[in-house]
Amino acid sequence: MKTTQLIQHITTWLSNYADNTNHSGFVIGVSGGVDSALTSVLCAMTEKKVILVSMPIRQTSAEYTRAMNHISDTKSRFKNVSSYDIDLSDVFSEFENTMPFDPESQHLAMANSRARLRMTTLYAIAQANGCLVTGTGNKIEDFGIGFFTKYGDGGVDLSPIADLTKTDVWTVSKEVGVIDEIVQAKPTDGLWTDGRSDEDQIGASYSELEWAMNFNGEMSTLTERQNTVLKIYTRLNKINRHKVEPIPVCIIPENLKV
Numbered sequence: 001m002k003t004t005q006l007i008q009h010i011t012t013w014l015s016n017y018a019d020n021t022n023h024s025g026f027v028i029g030v031s032g033g034v035d036s037a038l039t040s041v042l043c044a045m046t047e048k049k050v051i052l053v054s055m056p057i058r059q060t061s062a063e064y065t066r067a068m069n070h071i072s073d074t075k076s077r078f079k080n081v082s083s084y085d086i087d088l089s090d091v092f093s094e095f096e097n098t099m100p101f102d103p104e105s106q107h108l109a110m111a112n113s114r115a116r117l118r119m120t121t122l123y124a125i126a127q128a129n130g131c132l133v134t135g136t137g138n139k140i141e142d143f144g145i146g147f148f149t150k151y152g153d154g155g156v157d158l159s160p161i162a163d164l165t166k167t168d169v170w171t172v173s174k175e176v177g178v179i180d181e182i183v184q185a186k187p188t189d190g191l192w193t194d195g196r197s198d199e200d201q202i203g204a205s206y207s208e209l210e211w212a213m214n215f216n217g218e219m220s221t222l223t224e225r226q227n228t229v230l231k232i233y234t235r236l237n238k239i240n241r242h243k244v245e246p247i248p249v250c251i252i253p254e255n256l257k258v
Contacts, residue, residue: 017158023131026132026133028134029054029055030071032182033188034187036136040052040074044077053121056089057088057092059190077177092114107192116155118153119151135154137159140166143244145236147202147236154243165206215230
């Protein structure tokens with residue numbers, strides 16, 4: 001990987017996109033994970049306005065601390081970066097109380113609702129500041145297994161690292177100086193109060209998923225673990241296609257419009 005040139009390519013792309021759409025900069029939700037950390041640093045390198053937003057919802061202390069440490073570090077390095085720390089826990093509790101079902105029995109629905117509440121917050125801040133909501137998904141999440149919330153963290157204006165694998169993200173993060181505690185942290189989407197990792201949820205590591213995404217060999221040569229990983233990848237890729245593909249539109253035949 002030509003890391004230096006790649007970084008320059010992404011920052012130039014970000015800057016040009018903001019200019020061409022008449023926006024002053026970028027808004028990024030910071031979770032304490034490496035994807036949002038890298039995205040925020042790349043945006044900061046454009047020298048345009050960057051607003052980093054921490055939006056804890058009953059967050060684990062480890063995730064919240066990493067997020068705040070990253071924000072502090074990035075602000076110390078780049079004068080164009082500002083931040084908000086917006087605790088959405090009470091708002092989320094009110095949302096739960098309005099639901100016509102028991103939130104405790106619908107864990108996934110409420111986890112995804114956290115991401116959608118954060119998306120709404122980011123768009124409000126972005127519009128108030130003439131900025132773009134900037135996605136933080138990587139290639140495996142966005143196009144491999146669809147590991148994101150539709151209209152949550154998947155609801156963005158542009159995606160600067162969506163063509164980078166998780167391995168690429170770690171490599172580039174080290175190059176741009178993302179703090180070690182984030183680079184070394186076990187990946188998590190931050191949507192669960194028990195702090196479960198991405199691997200806990202998926203059943204495979206990112207390096208395994210990258211292998212599966214690129215596999216085109218003979219099935220007969222695979223180990224038992226490789227077979228398991230390939231099945232995990234294939235299943236998730238299939239069931240989450242609706243997140244990646246355009247919204248289906250029912251096309252009305254012309255003879256029915258007359």
